[in-house]
Amino acid sequence: MNAPLQTSARTDRRPALTLLIAAPRGFCAGVDRAIEIVERALERYGAPVYVRHEIVHNRYVVDNLKAKGAVFVEELDAVPDGAPVVFSAHGVPKAVPAEAERRGLDYLDATCPLVSKVHRQAERQIEAGRHIVFIGHKGHPEVIGTMGQVPEGTMTLVETLEDVETLGFSQDEPLAYLTQTTLSVEDTRNIVTALRERYPQIVGPRAEDICYATSNRQAAVRAVAPSSDLVLVIGAPNSSNSLRLVEVAERCGTDARLIQRASDIRPEWLDGVGTIGLTAGASAPETLVREVVDRLAQWRAVEEHTLVTAEEKMVFKLPRQLAD
Incomplete structure (x- = not known):
């Protein structure tokens, strides 16, 4: 797909700036x-x-x-x-x-239904007598919530490949793995591979736990980053999925910065920059994207291109107490 579907241009005396806006982006x-x-x-x-x-x-x-x-x-x-x-x-x-x-x-x-799905998987694995290796980031609220679904001591957290190497389980101990929903797709794949190589008996979920929105936003960044001199990711410093988007852009060899608002952008960031990639984490509203576009247009003649790599139509039901 990866073709620009939406283009608008302004021509004036300001230096030109091509803006590649990733889609999907923002709210999931x-x-x-x-x-x-x-x-x-x-x-x-x-x-x-x-x-x-x-x-x-x-x-x-x-x-x-x-x-x-x-x-x-x-x-x-x-x-x-x-x-x-x-x-x-x-x-x-x-x-x-x-x-x-x-x-x-x-x-x-208001727990995301995809997080609730991981909670149910954790309960089933414990009921089946397996110890769970959970791939996630220590201290993140989602990790705390998921580990709090099962009795203490029945789940072990790993964050890195090095953590996998330090695990002390035997080759015949019943094991399962689950993952936080907002991880790097690439990093998680490598950790799962290492777990399977070390513990061939380990059981995984039938479908990937990393949520569709996380995967889609990372794929969209991989589409825009190689053509960009700089990638701006709108998101919070405590937002796991936003931090992963910065990492994805950097792994493409592109300079990337996490910003919370347009006011974070410094004009010197644009020195020598002809193309900027722009995306937003799953918790960032579209109004912040437009705010960034407007700020960039204060200094440069912006030409927008939206690169669409996936269409999202997922809708989750509200709790029964609030359903109309």
């Missing part, structure tokens, strides 16, 4: 669903609605929801009795909804 179905859950909860219950952890990793989105009456907290003990609370798209350990039920809190679970 899980993020759309999570934000809509908070907005509908505010409509139904009125402000304030409490949200445990950032609903998605994007400051612009969080600030907009705060302005509407959402209150973001890190733990349930910051939620007053009787107040509605939403769990973030990254998922939570089982202990969190259990505590909410114990306190009689009215809660809504």
Whole structure:
């Protein structure tokens, strides 16, 4: 596919800049669903609605929801009795909804359905008597939530190939592997290969756990990066999928920068640059993409080209409490 489907141009005395905009980019179905859950909860219950952890990793989105009456907290003990609370798209350990039920809190679970699928897979592997090797990033909310689905000590986290080498399981121990949904496709493939070589008995999921949106956005960056002098990725520094997009661009041999807003862009970044690739992580709204285009147009005559590498039509249902 990889052909420009949308082109617009402006010609003036400013130096020309070709802008290759990756597609797919920005919001995925899980993020759309999570934000809509908070907005509908505010409509139904009125402000304030409490949200445990950032609903998605994007400051612009969080600030907009705060302005509407959402209150973001890190733990349930910051939620007053009787107040509605939403769990973030990254998922939570089982202990969190259990505590909410114990306190009689009215809660809504905005966990991405693709993350929930990994949670169910983890439960099934433990029921089958297997120890789980989980590929993910230590401390990430999704990892904390997934590891909190199973009894302590039944899941081991690995982040790198070096971690695989230090595993001490025997060749006949029942094992399974699962992965965080927002990892580098290439890195994960290499780790899975190393696990299978070391432990031929290890069982994996029937379908890849890395979500469609993560895979699609990485493929789109691989399409634009080789033709770009610089790739800009709109996303948060704590957004796993956004950081992976920067890594993908850099592996293509292209300079890449993570930015949260257009105001982060420095004019000196454009020195010697004729083509910029532009994408956005799965938690970044399209309005931030247009904001970046407008800022670049302050300094250069921008010619936009959108490169489409996949079409996304995924839609996830809302929780029963909020369904119309």
